[in-house]
Amino acid sequence: IKNKNLIPELADELWGLYQFYLSKELYEADNNHYLDTYLFRSIIFLGLRHGYFSEVKQIIDKFSTKLHPEDTFNLKNLGYAYFYFYTGELKKSMEFANKVKLNDYVFKYDIKNLFVKLYFEDGSFDQLTSTIKCYREFLRNDKLLNQEIKSSFKHYIHFTEQLLKQMDHADKIELNYTLDKLQKTSNVYAKDWLEKMYKSVIRKSAYVLS
Numbered sequence: 001i002k003n004k005n006l007i008p009e010l011a012d013e014l015w016g017l018y019q020f021y022l023s024k025e026l027y028e029a030d031n032n033h034y035l036d037t038y039l040f041r042s043i044i045f046l047g048l049r050h051g052y053f054s055e056v057k058q059i060i061d062k063f064s065t066k067l068h069p070e071d072t073f074n075l076k077n078l079g080y081a082y083f084y085f086y087t088g089e090l091k092k093s094m095e096f097a098n099k100v101k102l103n104d105y106v107f108k109y110d111i112k113n114l115f116v117k118l119y120f121e122d123g124s125f126d127q128l129t130s131t132i133k134c135y136r137e138f139l140r141n142d143k144l145l146n147q148e149i150k151s152s153f154k155h156y157i158h159f160t161e162q163l164l165k166q167m168d169h170a171d172k173i174e175l176n177y178t179l180d181k182l183q184k185t186s187n188v189y190a191k192d193w194l195e196k197m198y199k200s201v202i203r204k205s206a207y208v209l210s
Contacts, residue, residue: 022043027039034068035066037075040063040079044082047059060083064076073099078096081094081099085114093118094118094122097115097118105144112135113156116132121197135157152187156190159194163175163194163198182195182198
């Protein structure tokens with residue numbers, strides 16, 4: 001679940017290892033002969049974070065069928081949901097995200113985190129407000145989730161909610177103050193995305209006031 005930021009050199013090296021692992025079908029050496037669900041997820045997320053978009057799409061197309069049959073549907077749709085989000089096709093991303101069945105603990109957070117981004121970038125603020133409210137309650141009731149990860153998700157929805165509220169009056173000083181708090185807060189899920197959204201709103205507010 002944790003959002004790991006690797007330096008580019010390490011990311012490239014790890015990506016190369018993943019590519020080798022898949023190309024040689026080394027997963028077939030495992031007892032069940034299936035590609036591990038969480039490894040597949042990690043490969044997709046690493047590739048998308050570091051811009052290997054065409055390669056990721058090929059991996060989803062080819063290797064989702066190498067997963068356990070019970071996981072193929074969910075992982076394929078999850079992969080495409082994130083792929084289309086990263087490539088800027090929000091409607092397609094929502095379409096695939098809505099197909100994911102929330103019968104896996106990790107997928108629930110993957111999808112909740114994605115919908116927060118999708119609704120914000122799409123301007124679907126009523127849905128975003130409702131999603132944040134439900135997400136906060138879900139986190140509060142989750143007694144199993146690692147506390148560090150839970151804290152990162154709480155910060156994520158807190159700063160998203162703050163941005164949503166401050167957009168109403170577009171106060172550049174207040175927005176910059178909250179952005180500074182975000183930048184100084186450790187352990188924030190999707191911190192790079194949040195900073196990008198704050199800076200985008202700040203630029204727009206400056207343009208409106210000019």
